[in-house]
Amino acid sequence: xxxxxxxxxxxxxxxxxxxxxxxxxxxxxxxxxxxxxxxxxxxxxxxxxxxxxxxxxxxxxxxxxxxxxxxxxxxxxxxxxxxxxxxxxxxxxxxxxxxxxxxxxxxxxxxxxxxxxxxxxxxxxxxxxxxxxxxxxxxxxxxxxxxxxxxxxxxxxxxxxxxxxxxxxxxxxxxxxxxxxxxxxxxxxxxxxxxxxxxxxxxxxxxxxxxxxxxxxxxxxxxxxxxxxxxxxxxxxxxxxxxxxxxxxxxxxxxxxxxxxxxxxxxxxxxxxxxxxxxxxxxxxxxxxxxxxxxxxxxxxxxxxxxxxxxxxxxxxxxxxxxxxxxxxxxxxxxxxxxxxxxxxxxxxxxxxxxxxxxxxxxxxxxxxxxxxxxxxxxxxxxxxxxxxxxxxxxxxxxxxxxxxxxxxxxxxxxxxxxxxxxxxxxxxxxxxxxxxxxxxxxxxxxxxxxxxxxxxxxxxxxxxxxxxxxxxxxxxxxxxxxxxxxxxxxxxxxxxxxxxxxxxxxxxxxxxxxxxxxxxxxxxxxxxxxxxxxxxxxxxxxxxxxxxxxxxxxxxxxxxxxxxxxxxxxxxxxxxxxxxxxxxxxxxxxxxxxxxxxxxxxxxxxxxxxxxxxxxxxxxxxxxxxxxxxxxxxxxxxxxxxxxxxxxxxxxxxxxxxxxxxxxxxx
Numbered sequence: 317x318x319x320x321x322x323x324x325x326x327x328x329x330x331x332x333x334x335x336x337x338x339x340x341x342x343x344x345x346x347x348x349x350x351x352x353x354x355x356x357x358x359x360x361x362x363x364x365x366x367x368x369x370x371x372x373x374x375x376x377x378x379x380x381x382x383x384x385x386x387x388x389x390x391x392x393x394x395x396x397x398x399x400x401x402x403x404x405x406x407x408x409x410x411x412x413x414x415x416x417x418x419x420x421x422x423x424x425x426x427x428x429x430x431x432x433x434x435x436x437x438x439x440x441x442x443x444x445x446x447x448x449x450x451x452x453x454x455x456x457x458x459x460x461x462x463x464x465x466x467x468x469x470x471x472x473x474x475x476x477x478x479x480x481x482x483x484x485x486x487x488x489x490x491x492x493x494x495x496x497x498x499x500x501x502x503x504x505x506x507x508x509x510x511x512x513x514x515x516x517x518x519x520x521x522x523x524x525x526x527x528x529x530x531x532x533x534x535x536x537x538x539x540x541x542x543x544x545x546x547x548x549x550x551x552x553x554x555x556x557x558x559x560x561x562x563x564x565x566x567x568x569x570x571x572x573x574x575x576x577x578x579x580x581x582x583x584x585x586x587x588x589x590x591x592x593x594x595x596x597x598x599x600x601x602x603x604x605x606x607x608x609x610x611x612x613x614x615x616x617x618x619x620x621x622x623x624x625x626x627x628x629x630x631x632x633x634x635x636x637x638x639x640x641x642x643x644x645x646x647x648x649x650x651x652x653x654x655x656x657x658x659x660x661x662x663x664x665x666x667x668x669x670x671x672x673x674x675x676x677x678x679x680x681x682x683x684x685x686x687x688x689x690x691x692x693x694x695x696x697x698x699x700x701x702x703x704x705x706x707x708x709x710x711x712x713x714x715x716x717x718x719x720x721x722x723x724x725x726x727x728x729x730x731x732x733x734x735x736x737x738x739x740x741x742x743x744x745x746x747x748x749x750x751x752x753x754x755x756x757x758x759x760x761x762x763x764x765x766x767x768x769x770x771x772x773x774x775x776x777x778x779x780x781x782x783x784x785x786x787x788x789x790x791x792x793x794x795x796x797x798x799x800x801x802x803x804x805x806x807x808x809x810x811x812x813x814x815x816x817x818x819x820x821x822x823x824x825x826x827x828x829x830x831x832x833x834x835x836x837x838x839x840x841x842x843x844x845x846x847x848x849x850x851x852x853x854x855x856x857x858x859x860x861x862x863x864x865x866x867x868x869x870x871x872x873x874x875x876x877x878x879x880x881x882x883x884x885x886x887x888x889x890x891x892x893x894x895x896x897x898x899x900x901x902x903x904x905x906x907x908x909x910x911x912x913x914x915x916x917x918x919x920x921x922x923x924x925x926x927x928x929x930x931x932x933x934x935x936x937x938x939x940x941x942x943x944x945x946x947x948x949x950x951x952x953x954x955x956x957x958x959x960x961x962x963x964x965x966x967x968x969x970x971x972x973x974x975x976x977x978x979x980x981x982x983x984x
Contacts, residue, residue, distance in 0.1 A: 407583055411429075417445040422443070510567055510569075513601075549572055626793045630643055677706070683826075725818035797837075817854065946974075946975035
């Protein structure tokens with residue numbers, strides 16, 4: 317009786333394995349047999365024919381199965397030889413779980429350790445390898461020497477080996493279970509120190525309005541917010557001085573702060589005293605490294621980056637030139653002192669004196685600010701008796717009216733094409749870069765590489781890929797324009813700088829352009845610079861005429877505005893037609909769209925040389941710099957741009973909408 321039960325169990329198990337390994341064949345035989353029996357009641361001859369067909373089909377299936385088994389056995393033997401597994405008794409006795417699969421990611425074979433570690437029962441034929449590799453397919457496995465995966469609550473490192481067998485490739489993965497090791501590694505990485513340096517922006521200007529007793533009360537309130545917030549993440553906080561703090565935290569705590577989107581920025585930004593929001597903001601730089609000294613150095617670099625981008629944000633240094641940014645939604649407040657301008661003016665003067673000649677270069681598609689500031693620097697060089705040229709392409713410039721105005725007023729001969737600079741490059745040539753601080757944006761990056769001494773003068777918010785070889789990096793993100801910065805340099809240069817009327821008008825046109833007629837980013841010093849230029853004879857009517865459009869340009873701009881659409885609180889337009897001044901049309905249409913009620917930011921797209929260009933504008937409610945940075949561009953909080961290569965209008969629009977959503981999400 318017991319033997320019969322045991323025999324029945326064995327038969328059932330064998331049938332179960334047969335069904336799992338050959339499901340199609342078993343089902344086909346079963347259905348065909350039923351049909352044969354049914355047919356035999358009507359015509360036994362047809363039933364015999366059907367049985368013969370079934371027999372042939374079964375024999376063919378067995379032959380195919382045998383060929384597949386021989387291929388499998390050959391593949392296993394080939395990998396067996398490659399891994400020298402015969403020394404340990406073959407792959408079946410290999411001392412770690414191993415599975416073999418083909419180029420279609422179909423499992424061919426596995427050993428007993430794999431069966432015991434990964435499977436409670438044998439999978440049916442054709443199981444996908446990705447179920448054991450955390451979804452990583454053959455492409456990822458071949459690309460790397462090993463992969464990390466998780467299965468059944470355990471962590472594994474899987475190493476890959478492959479071999480050729482009869483023009484086919486078989487792959488073997490052997491798994492090393494290292495759950496505990498990876499847990500220790502994660503714990504170690506989470507406990508690594510991160511140093512954060514904190515600067516309270518605008519504290520002196522705000523506290524100046526209060527008596528000393530109230531200043532102490534306000535400072536104490538801010539310090540309490542900082543200490544309590546960081547204490548909630550288990551950090552060590554130490555005050556370094558007035559408005560300056562250092563924080564030491566674990567990496568895991570910083571990750572939680574990122575998830576919280578550094579809400580301390582909004583807590584300080586909304587701090588009130590006497591029922592009034594004071595407008596104080598924080599700038600935080602966070603850095604890590606192999607030791608605390610390197611952490612502090614990285615944090616200092618990150619803080620410089622946060623301040624260079626306008627403050628009110630956190631810059632987390634994640635690599636050599638890699639950062640993560642949080643915040644940056646508050647409008648910049650003018651925080652410049654003329655002491656620094658005076659020092660920079662004297663330093664630039666000394667460098668010009670020690671140079672044999674000077675070349676000045678702005679960004680591609682030079683506008684009024686780039687050309688105006690370049691002309692101002694050229695006047696300083698002429699006052700110091702140095703040969704000077706402005707490198708600018710006459711074919712692509714957006715400041716053609718200003719070029720004509722300078723030529724008509726005796727300032728011709730200053731401009732040269734980028735292709736004609738070879739004869740001007742000497743051993744002590746000085747290159748002055750104006751209105752940009754990114755090499756990729758320069759009129760001629762090749763010229764930049766040929767000159768060793770570089771001075772940068774720019775007002776755009778700092779980006780990660782900024783020029784880092786400049787002997788003087790005069791960067792003022794709170795200035796309205798490069799023309800404003802150069803106007804101040806002219807005033808503080810030790811020698812008397814003769815500024816012709818046309819030069820003063822060039823500088824004033826640059827300020828007018830970037831401030832949108834003294835509306836955006838306009839501080840006290842902006843008006844002081846404009847007043848100084850006016851005293852030199854700058855004619856506001858002549859400046860206004862530099863902005864005049866042709867009838868076609870005006871008509872094209874109106875067409876873009878008319879066809880613009882709304883996405884949330886943003887206006888999006890496109891120059892999807894041929895225009896002679898497509899860049900001017902796009903920029904002016906973006907400005908015009910801001911005048912529409914309910915529009916917080918505007919974006920206008922146009923295609924040029926298989927590249928979709930985007931001009932972005934806002935009044936500060938939305939930081940368009942952050943939106944454009946998501947697309948690889950940059951600029952200011954109120955004016956920015958980006959270029960998307962090999963994109964269509966539809967795909968560029970989709971990317972733009974995603975970027976707007978991300979920035980809005982971070983603000984919330």
